[in-house]
Amino acid sequence: xxxxxxxxxxxxxxxxxxxxxxxxxxxxxxxxxxxxxxxxxxxxxxxxxxxxxxxxxxxxxxxxxxxxxxxxxxxxxxxxxxxxxxxxxxxxxxxxxxxxxxxxxxxxxxxxxxxxxxxxxxxxxxxxxxxxxxxxxxxxxxxxxxxxxxxxxxxxxxxxxxxxxxxxxxxxxxxxxxxxxxxxxxxxxxxxxxxxxxxxxxxxxxxxxxxxxxxxxxxxxxxxxxxxxxxxxxxxxxxxxxxxxxxxxxxxxxxxxxxxxxxxxxxxxxxxxxxxxxxxxxxxxxxxxxxxxxxxxxxxxxxxxxxxxxxxxxxxxxxxxxxxxxxxxxxxxxxxxxxxxxxxxxxxxxxxxxxxxxxxxxxxxxxxxxxxxxxxxxxxxxxxxxxxxxxxxxxxxx
Amino acid sequence: xxxxxxxxxxxxxxxxxxxxxxxxxxxxxxxxxxxxxxxxxxxxxxxxxxxxxxxxxxxxxxxxxxxxxxxxxxxxxxxxxxxxxxxxxxxxxxxxxxxxxxxxxxxxxxxxxxxxxxxxxxxxxxxxxxxxxxxxxxxxxxxxxxxxxxxxxxxxxxxxxxxxxxxxxxxxxxxxxxxxxxxxxxxxxxxxxxxxxxxxxxxxxxxxxxxxxxxxxxxxxxxxxxxxxxxxxxxxxxxxxxxxxxxxxxxxxxxxxxxxxxxxxxxxxxxxxxxxxxxxxxxxxxxxxxxxxxxxxxxxxxxxxxxxxxxxxxxxxxxxxxxxxxxxxxxxxxxxxxxxxxxxxxxxxxxxxxxxxxxxxxxxxxxxxxxxxxxxxxxxxxxxxxxxxxxxxxxxxx
Numbered sequence: 193x194x195x196x197x198x199x200x201x202x203x204x205x206x207x208x209x210x211x212x213x214x215x216x217x218x219x220x221x222x223x224x225x226x227x228x229x230x231x232x233x234x235x236x237x238x239x240x241x242x243x244x245x246x247x248x249x250x251x252x253x254x255x256x257x258x259x260x261x262x263x264x265x266x267x268x269x270x271x272x273x274x275x276x277x278x279x280x281x282x283x284x285x286x287x288x289x290x291x292x293x294x295x296x297x298x299x300x301x302x303x304x305x306x307x308x309x310x311x312x313x314x315x316x317x318x319x320x321x322x323x324x325x326x327x328x329x330x331x332x333x334x335x336x337x338x339x340x341x342x343x344x345x346x347x348x349x350x351x352x353x354x355x356x357x358x359x360x361x362x363x364x365x366x367x368x369x370x371x372x373x374x375x376x377x378x379x380x381x382x383x384x385x386x387x388x389x390x391x392x393x394x395x396x397x398x399x400x401x402x403x404x405x406x407x408x409x410x411x412x413x414x415x416x417x418x419x420x421x422x423x424x425x426x427x428x429x430x431x432x433x434x435x436x437x438x439x440x441x442x443x444x445x446x447x448x449x450x451x452x453x454x455x456x457x458x459x460x461x462x463x464x465x466x467x468x469x470x471x472x473x474x475x476x477x478x479x480x481x482x483x484x485x486x487x488x489x490x491x492x493x494x495x496x497x498x499x500x501x502x503x504x505x506x507x508x509x510x511x512x513x514x515x516x517x518x519x520x521x522x523x524x525x526x527x528x529x530x531x532x533x534x535x536x537x538x539x540x541x542x543x544x545x546x547x548x549x550x551x552x553x554x555x556x557x558x559x560x561x562x563x564x565x566x567x568x569x570x571x572x573x574x575x576x577x578x579x580x581x582x583x584x585x586x587x588x589x590x
Numbered sequence: 591x592x593x594x595x596x597x598x599x600x601x602x603x604x605x606x607x608x609x610x611x612x613x614x615x616x617x618x619x620x621x622x623x624x625x626x627x628x629x630x631x632x633x634x635x636x637x638x639x640x641x642x643x644x645x646x647x648x649x650x651x652x653x654x655x656x657x658x659x660x661x662x663x664x665x666x667x668x669x670x671x672x673x674x675x676x677x678x679x680x681x682x683x684x685x686x687x688x689x690x691x692x693x694x695x696x697x698x699x700x701x702x703x704x705x706x707x708x709x710x711x712x713x714x715x716x717x718x719x720x721x722x723x724x725x726x727x728x729x730x731x732x733x734x735x736x737x738x739x740x741x742x743x744x745x746x747x748x749x750x751x752x753x754x755x756x757x758x759x760x761x762x763x764x765x766x767x768x769x770x771x772x773x774x775x776x777x778x779x780x781x782x783x784x785x786x787x788x789x790x791x792x793x794x795x796x797x798x799x800x801x802x803x804x805x806x807x808x809x810x811x812x813x814x815x816x817x818x819x820x821x822x823x824x825x826x827x828x829x830x831x832x833x834x835x836x837x838x839x840x841x842x843x844x845x846x847x848x849x850x851x852x853x854x855x856x857x858x859x860x861x862x863x864x865x866x867x868x869x870x871x872x873x874x875x876x877x878x879x880x881x882x883x884x885x886x887x888x889x890x891x892x893x894x895x896x897x898x899x900x901x902x903x904x905x906x907x908x909x910x911x912x913x914x915x916x917x918x919x920x921x922x923x924x925x926x927x928x929x930x931x932x933x934x935x936x937x938x939x940x941x942x943x944x945x946x947x948x949x950x951x952x953x954x955x956x957x958x959x960x961x962x963x964x965x966x967x968x969x970x971x972x973x974x975x976x977x978x979x980x981x982x983x984x985x986x987x988x
Contacts, residue, residue: 237912238908238911238912239910239911239912239916239917239919240907240908240910240911240919240922241911241919267904269904269908270904270907270908270932270935270936270937271936271937272934272935272936272937273936274936275936304904305902305903305904305905305908306903306904306932306937307937308937370891371891371905371908373912412889412890412891413888413889413890414889414890414891414892414905414908414909414912415908415911415912416908417904417908417911490811491810491811491812492810492811492812492890492975492979492983493768493769493810493812493983494812496979496980496983496984497983497984499980499984500983500984500985502984505703505704506665506667506668506702506703506704506815507703507769507812509638509668510636510638510667510668510703510769510812510813510814510815511812512637512638513636513637513638513639513813513815514635514636514637514771514812514813518637519637521637521638521639524638534668534704536670537668537670538668538669538670538671538672538673539668539669539670539704539705539706577890577980578980578984579977579980579981581890581894581980582894582897582975582976582977582979582980583977585890585891585894585895585898586894586895586897586898586900586976587898
């Protein structure tokens with residue numbers, strides 16, 4: 193696996209503090225910026241949201257941030273007042289060990305809902321991690337593992353853009369494999385850059401990038417209590433804040449980063465044997481397109497059909513039909529892996545065996561739905577539903 | 591199994607016409623009223639709806655109906671103009687063989703989407719069934735099997751009410767085990783009665799009964815193209831149309847019939863090992879309560895937790911949190927099989943092992959959610975999600 197480099201002035205570390213039962217699996221991590229950074233965040237819209245979400249939401253967007261502390265194995269969600277004070281303690285511990293201010297630290301948690309954090313273990317973990325901060329690939333991979341719960345692989349992405357003589361780096365990492373049905377927000381994601389950005393631009397660009405990436409992913413349609421994406425921009429490339437075309441180029445890279453991370457989440461959906469790319473077009477608005485795509489993505493009947501390599505198009509068009517979006521049934525067109533399956537409200541003759549084989553032969557299945565009713569489009573990512581997903585979630589005991 | 595009796599003046603028959611691959615499994619059925627009956631219907635709200643839905647919707651509510659013809663094994667959905675003319679042909683064939691008018695016949699179809707009906711087989715089946723009409727238990731059970739697709743058991747219910755010297759019978763049957771996520775409508779259901787009802791009352795009472803029964807069931811959240819419930823009232827008990835308190839008593843029985851049939855559908859959810867009863871209370875409106883219940887019912891994480899006998903309450907309250915209903919998170923209370931699990935936004939100490947054992951020990955799991963925000967309530971029925979559901983739907987090839 194190619195590990196993308198951190199932007200200038202960032203260091204990271206993760207350790208095993210004992211929150212996860214598997215020894216040597218990192219569960220406490222720190223992301224540090226050597227200089228104050230602008231921070232932006234997008235968060236779950238679930239009314240039942242975790243303490244770190246409440247904590248970070250009250251602090252972002254803004255300037256003078258230096259660290260993110262992350263724990264996995266425990267979501268610190270539904271933990272009441274004690275959960276809030278534990279999130280504050282995590283920030284204070286990082287401030288103390290790293291020599292930064294309390295106000296400069298953001299907190300991310302993921303794992304089981306409804307248990308109090310084991311603060312002694314976390315305090316030890318933060319102390320150890322603070323002494324191991326580095327920028328090399330091993331540290332980056334270790335931090336990414338430190339965010340993971342049932343994920344089977346690290347989700348990383350990075351790219352450069354050249355603006356004048358400045359080379360700006362964007363780095364992103366995320367986690368998530370189930371309880372993935374974000375709306376307006378997403379699972380845990382951290383984007384780091386050495387670009388100079390104003391807090392307002394950082395927040396606006398992050399919202400826009402999230403809208404077409406993390407908000408276009410669903411593994412099981414269940415919106416988490418902890419969904420958060422943070423962007424830290426420490427400005428180490430210098431100069432004035434990005435503006436105009438430069439800001440647009442940065443925005444494009446930020447969106448590409450979010451899209452890659454979102455797609456990686458769908459690809460690592462619990463128990464998945466296929467990722468499903470759903471392109472919906474011909475809609476009156478992007479929100480209509482998203483509704484149609486999400487309804488298809490969340491249908492267990494569509495997901496099991498893909499798992500079974502079955503071009504069962506009736507399940508796909510009927511899902512579009514109950515999405516709540518008004519359209520003319522006689523104009524809908526459906527393609528699966530490029531083959532036209534349904535058009536003009538009647539079956540189209542096609543080679544079912546060949547389409548089934550194309551599903552079996554590739555990891556990605558491509559569903560294209562055209563409502564023939566406008567110009568708005570969306571690309572949405574999902575995964576299939578297998579007996580392994582059921583096994584994982586029936587056996588994951590509280 | 592106790593077979594409820596048909597109301598006066600109804601006869602039924604079903605035969606194997608070859609639409610289903612399994613020999614001797616009935617797939618064409620006729621329900622006949624000896625005298626003209628009032629008919630009411632409620633239908634899927636899916637934009638992609640089947641030909642028989644379009645056909646019946648244009649005819650109900652109304653008077654002078656005498657027959658319903660039903661086929662399973664083929665949904666006659668997404669079949670364009672030919673599908674419409676096939677539905678019309680089914681009605682005409684029944685009219686011819688049973689000596690009733692074309693206009694007096696309604697049509698129900700269920701099964702695979704997107705294939706044309708094998709009309710020769712259906713014509714033979716209708717001819718055979720028309721010669722075998724009867725009112726005994728064997729015929730009733732045979733018709734109920736004739737509606738079934740992946741159902742593992744017949745879904746029947748009946749009751750009497752005494753009004754003056756008249757004994758009114760209500761009989762209901764339904765089918766459905768997957769693609770069950772009705773909204774404003776439901777799966778196939780047929781309710782028969784010998785009460786005297788006006789078409790307007792019949793329609794209104796059926797809408798009300800459906801709203802708290804079939805519309806409160808979800809196996810997999812996927813709304814079918816064919817959902818239909820028909821009510822035939824042939825008035826053989828005589829007298830004036832029911833009104834006032836008598837109509838209210840009939841309405842209560844009709845609702846009990848629909849509730850029983852709806853519950854039987856959830857209990858027979860594909861691959862299910864538990865039925866799940868979800869009582870949501872403390873809401874501002876019944877629609878809010880339904881939204882919360884449906885979101886919990888449709889979460890794969892909740893469904894797999896119940897399959898695994900896991901009192902994973904975080905999954906349940908987080909589903910309520912993204913239902914789209916506004917409520918104060920600190921007021922929500924959750925009980926599972928009678929035990930309080932969550933209250934005042936913080937975990938409640940409880941014996942997890944005991945609750946897990948109570949889930950394992952009973953077929954029905956009872957979830958109670960109180961939002962503490964009003965007086966509206968709903969009772970909703972669902973089923974758990976097992977690897978067997980995945981196997982059934984990944985292997986059910988088109």
